[in-house]
Amino acid sequence: MLTYEPGDSVGHRVGARSKLLLQAAFAGAAFAHTDPVGLAALTGLALALLALAATPPRAVFAEYRGVLPFLAAAPAIESFRLGAPWVDPAAAVGPALAAYRTLLLLALVAAYVRTTPVRESEAAVARLVPGKPGRLLGLGVGLVFRLLPVLQADLARTREAMAVRLGDRRPLRERIRLVATAGLTRALSRTDRLAVALRARCLSWNPTPPEATFGRADALALLLAVALLAWAAWDVWPALGVGG
């Protein structure tokens, strides 16, 4: 499972907000340059960023094993023709490039998750969205991160208990109902305790946030993001009829 790995790589030192911005800029550039040359350049950049974040490409592939067949489905279906010669490879080029682009974006996600602690992601959300909505969003996101393993263990126990009692031979609808009911009752029983615990700890609108720093690595990440956005705009502007 994709989780934070402690370390001291460059990727670990860059702030969460800079990394999120860099990801958005990378996505923008990838959408503006979905051609073999553009994607080749972005592949180089992605590999460099993975290396800086101490995330081997092998780990990325292992992480997304389940997703790869679905990515390959679109080009395969698009190249299929109802009639001779049955397969039209030219039609698969566009979808294949798009699928590859998705893979590049997912690789950066893996690097982000492996180098960013939950606390920082939470604070980044609260800082990006101002005021009370931002506080609620940050608080909620932090709770989701922390509740996820708890509920996952609940559900794993349920499925195990079902399997032991031969429940996995029941019809599909029945199995889904059992798993969902167990998950829901556990979640609801945790809700009340969580709400009491939040109030007992004086849940406030104005907590003390972790310190925000802006170092040299952040400046470089910011510069790279701006460069990527400029590169994306370079192609998109003339197409929109603005300038040029």
Added chain:
Amino acid sequence: MSTATEDVDLVGEEIAANIARAALFAALTGVFAYVSFQLPVTSVPFTLQVLGVFLAGVFLGPVWGVASMVLYVVAGAVGAPVFAYGSAGLGSLFGQWGGYLWSYPLAAGIVGIGVHGRGELADPGHVGLGRLVGAMAAATLVIYAFGTLGYAIVGDVSLVTALVAAALPFVPAEAIKAAATVAIVRSDAVTAR
């Protein structure tokens, strides 16, 4: 070292309780994204995420149901592994299946309004079968419209291909999830608080 002293502005009881429930349903949806079942005939693996969307709408109502799904999407965007098969991140929202994720808050809102109307929250156990099924059918339609369109645009394929690759194989599963939701709501095992 200096210490800042400010007035503490406490969060009210009702909001604290609601944010706890919203976060729990968001996390539950995230956990459902890992649980994969296989359809008997086509053996397409599917996850239970949409069940989380239905349940959030039914049990939290339109306002906090939407809030819960927004939490789910934002938490996934900043790196909680809550999307299908444990993926996450900003890139997922702009990836091939991003359309599905964008639709969840809207779909939870539709289920919430369909089941509870605009006023006070009703007891889901006493809501008519027609309303429950109708609300979930409308939500499913919205989810698949967003999902298919997103898949076609981002994946650079025709709408037909998108339907074949990303929607049709999963529709039977949605019917099963809707049936499961009705069964859960009608059973005595779960009582909404």
